[in-house]
Amino acid sequence: MPMPRAVLATALAALLSGGCERSPQPAAGSPAQPAPAAATPAPAAPVEAPPAPSPGAAVAAAPADAPSPAQPGAAADPAAAFTVLRDPVALEPGGAALPLALQAETVVDAGAHFRLDLAVASADARLALLDANDAAVAAAGTHEVGTTTRLTLSPSEPLRPGSRYTLRLDGAATREFHDAAGKAYAPAGLSVLVAGTPPPPEPKPQPAKRKRRAR
Structure with missing residues (x-):
């Protein structure tokens, strides 16, 4: 049985209305839609500066500069004299050379003479002998200067005999002696003990007796 025209028209209208509500699909070959732009990254949080020290707070000091090497004319090094001292000896009466110890006492003959060399040329180096009371002992010496020094x-x-002495190396004009470049060297002392037994002390002179007057 054929459908009435009114029903057919209503169905066609409903069909057309449903097709319009669908979202249109892009046709084949049409250009692609541009992708949305990437989101801009958020700025990084600012780095906080370290807090300033409060008034009165201790502040670490910067390390001191390393000392500069010694210059000519600089203060003398206490060990410098021993670093340039070469072959100190006591010359025995028979001609034998007895090495003198640098850090200990050396026993020598009562008639010994002394000799030492320096590894530097020094015009003002001096050698002296001091007794136990730090008094200079009368002596004669020589001073030879070339590329090195001999005293x-x-x-x-x-x-x-039995007494102690100090063989002292120092400067003739000042306490320190100097090399050809002007570098100063602190004095050095070598200890010696004279072999033998000390002589007995001399007896004290007795006061003269006063004569009695005859009555």
Whole structure:
């Protein structure tokens, strides 16, 4: 049985209305829609500066600069004299050379003479002999200067047996001696003990007796 025209028209209208509500699909070959732009990254959080020290707070000091090497004319190094001292000896009466210890006492003959060399040229180096009271012992010496220095010392009289002396290396004009470049060297002392037994002390002179007057 054929459908009435009114029903057919209503169905066609409903069909057309449903097709319009669908979202249109892009046709084949049409250009692609541009992708949405990427989101701009958020700015990084600012780095906070370290807090300023409060008034009165301790502040670490910067490390001190390393000391500069010694210059000519600089203060003398206490160990410098020993670094340039070469072959100190005591010359025995028979001609034998007895090495002198740098850090200990050396036993020498009462008639010994002394000699030492320096590894530097020094015009003002001096060698002296001091007794136990730090008094200079009378002596004669020589001073030879070339690329190195040689000093000798000969006591005027034999040394006192059993006594201690100091062979002292220092400067003739000042406490320190100097090399050709002007570098200063602190004095050095070598200890010696004279072999033998000390002589007995001399007896004290007795006061003269007063004579009685006859009555």
